[in-house]
Amino acid sequence: MLRSSLLLGTVLACAPTASFAQTTAQTLSREQAASAFGARERVLDASISPDGTRIALVSPGPEQSTVVQVLDLATNVATPVNFADGKPMTLGGCGWASDKRLLCTLYGVANYNGPLLGYQRLIALDADGKNVRSLSATERNQQYIQQSDGYVIDWRDGTSSKVLLARNYVPTKTRLNSIGSLAQGLGVDLLDTNTGKVEHVESADSTVSTYLSDGTGAVRIMGNDPSLKLNFESKGKRAFFYRRPGSKQWEPFSTYDSSTDEGLYPIAVDGKANVAYALKKLDGREALYRVALDGSMKTEVAFAHPKVDVSGIVRVGRQGRIVGAQYTLDRTETHFFDAEYADLAAKLARALPRTPLIRIVDSSADERKHLVFAASDTDPGRFFFFDQDKRQLFQIADERPQLADVAISEQKSIVYPAADGTQVPGYLTLPVGVPAKNLPAIVLPHGGPAARDEWGFDWLAQFFVNRGYAVLQPNYRGSSGYGEGWFQENGFRSWKVAIGDVNDAGRWLVKQGIADPARLAIVGWSYGGYAALQSNVLAPDLFKAVVAIAPVTDLEMLRSEQTGFVNTRLLQDYIGEGPQLQEGSPTRFAAAFKAPVLLFHGDKDINVRVDEARAMERALKRAGKPVELVVYPDVAHQLADSAVRIDMLSRADAFLERTLKK
Structure with missing residues (x-):
């Protein structure tokens, strides 16, 4: 890793780092472009030691593998300390329990005598890679599968190797020579990452769904779902309780109903200020509230925006102090x-x-040394180390150094009219140095659907732009972040509105003269793949080619995939029921398709099962429509494998060029 130093003045004035947009454009072949844009980013996760002297970086290796490196900031030497081969587990991230001890999370997908299930495990290791210890609490005689080892709710001050961990306990069976444990549900342990020993802080409770710590090692808020006690299936109604400083007594905080999104939902506690931060609707949009935990329950609006939802909070330091919305x-x-x-x-x-x-x-623990990430629409991003006392800023890593000599296009915010006159926001990206006239073009709807696109670098969009396409990413109605009026009933229950907005994005590109109507395509991933397919049901003459990656293709199949979980009812209600399940399923209307279809799917996808892509392929073939399905073995929803992504981009580009006669 190359580290460059910038000495900063009192206002951090300095010569800026190079911009991707300013570099000399390099003409790439299809294979070169797919390789450059399809390779995973160099840093998947990063964290700084409590004393601010070392940084742990999780990076991709070959295929789905991942490696942890520890960068010594004094010597500028990065040393690999652990590795996961992705068969089946990959490293998700590592945090510092102390200056010498790391706690890392691994994820995997496996078949447990039935459907595929995701699972998570924890390990701890020294910063030099020694003394690796599994922190899993799984036992062979458990009554059912323990999917998660737990998650850290308080990293504490870093002076010891102990962290506060929320852990889901699974009861064990009584055997001939042992008595089983009845502990079941979510509890909190003080976990020693050196020894694996725990001190029970909160007893396991099958009705508890949430614990929040205050950053000083005290559990201050608990979320309770009484319906879990009866049938292990949530009805979405939660009661939250809080504790005053130093008390063990729980007092009522709020209630929240996820089916209506009504009520005060706590998301963080600031122990020093003795307040909780919570989300609640205000004028149809999510606002952030500050609630006193001194017994008064004094509640005030911490921040609300008149146009959009509060999307999150900014937390700093090991105590997770809340400094912004x-x-x-x-x-x-x-x-x-x-x-x-x-x-x-x-x-x-x-x-x-x-x-x-x-x-x-x-x-760092004293909040004087910081790990900083900076990016733009034309710069995939860089990581910096900033020493606030020395006023020094060091670049430590590029996300995508392979794009350093590739011209990246600017992304522009636009609005376009839907059929009913509603102004729909989106982002338009055009090829560098080419007149925006009569271009091959792609509408690229986002996944979710409870998500939204925002301004910044997008590797999928930029690949197609590099290949000569104009790309429009619409934030159709059904997207989140714009308030409940825009969200409608979500993109599944309100699919006609959402897909109508997506189709109107294509019509706008043609009307503006940007897109050649004979070379207009649609590409999408997950719900975006669903939108790409369903757009051809509503407007079969609009798009001339369809690329759908890990797509939802049948709403009844999607509903059936949600069975067997504690939130089954909530998930199925989200998708809806009745005639709209068939009306909104592209598998049922394959005969309407006029555009050729290319499908991609991983066979370890637990978000959308690969069976949906196979059902779409069968339906189109039965209808005599051109379709191709590429299934990637042992790959999950995000296709988190550079070789797979490169192959997917190359095949998609070849398909579009062949179909659109670009």
Whole structure:
């Protein structure tokens, strides 16, 4: 890893780092472009040690493998300390329990005598890779599968190797020479990552779904779902309770109904300020509230935006202190509560003017040394180490160095009219140096559907732009972030509105003269793949080619995939029921398709089962329609394998060129 140093003045004034958009354009072949854009980003996760001297970086290896490296900031030497081969587990991220001890999370997908299930495990290791210890609490005689080893709710101050862990307990069976354990449900343990020993802090409870710590090692909020006690199936109604400082007594905090999204939903506790932060609707949009935990329950609006939802909070340091609220208009922005961090953010913005998407990823225990990420629409992003006392900023890693000599196109915010006159926001990206006239074009709807696109680098969109396509990414109605009026009933229950907006994006490109109507395609992933397919049911003459990656293809199949979980009823209600399940399923209307279809799917996908893509392929073949399905073995929903993504991009580009006669 190359580290460059920038000495910063009192306002962090400095010569900016190079911009991807300023580099000399390089003409790439299909294979070169697929390789450059399809390779996974170099840093999947990063964290800084409590003393601020080392950084743990999780990076991709060959295929689905992952490696943990520890970068010594004094010597600028990165040392690999652990490796997961992806068969079946990959490393998701690592955090610092202390200056010498890491706790890492691994994820996998396996077949447990039935459907595929995702599972998560924890390991701990020294910063030099020694003394690796599994922290799993799984036992052979458990009554059912323990999918998760738990998650850290408080990293504490880093002076010891102990962390506060929320863990789901599974009862064990009584055997001839042992008595089984009845412990069941979510509890909290103080876990020693050196020895694996635990001190039980909160007893396991099958009705508890949430615990929040206050950053000082105390559990302050508990979420309870009484319906789990009766039949292990949630009805979505939760009661939250809180504790005053130093107390063990639970007091009522709020109630929340996920089926209606009504009520106060706590998301964080600031122990020093003795307040909780919670989300609640205000004028149809998510607002952030601050609630006193001193017994008064004094509640005030911490931040609300008149146009969009609050999308999250900004937490800093090992105590997770809350310093701001985030929201997204065109790009994610922060409203700071803390003047010091507002000033720090302003200084970093002046130091890195060409990468305005700046966030503090992690901080040392004293909050004086920071790991910073900065990116833009034309820069995939870089990681920096910032020493606040020395006023020094060091670049430590590029996300996609292979794109350094490739011209990346600017992404522009636009609005276009839907058929009913509604102005739909989106992002338009055009090829570099080409007149925006009569181009081959792609509408690229996002997945979710409870998600949204935002301004910034998008490897999938930029690949197609590099190959000469204009790309429009619509935030159709059914997208989240714009309030309940825009969300409608979500993109499944309100699919006609959502897909109508997607189709109107294509019509707008043609009307503006940007797209050649004979070379207009649609590409989507997950729900975006569903939108790509269902668009051909509503408007079969509009798009001339369809690429659907890991798509939903049949709403009844999707409903059936949700069975057997504690939130089955909630998930199925989200999808809906009745005639709209058939009306909204492209598998049922294959005869309407006029455009050729290319499908991609991983056979370890637990978000959308590969059977849906196979059903779409069968339906189209029965209807005599051109279709091709590419199934990638042992790959999950995100196709998190560079070789697979490269192959997918290359095949998609060849298909579009052949179909559209570009």
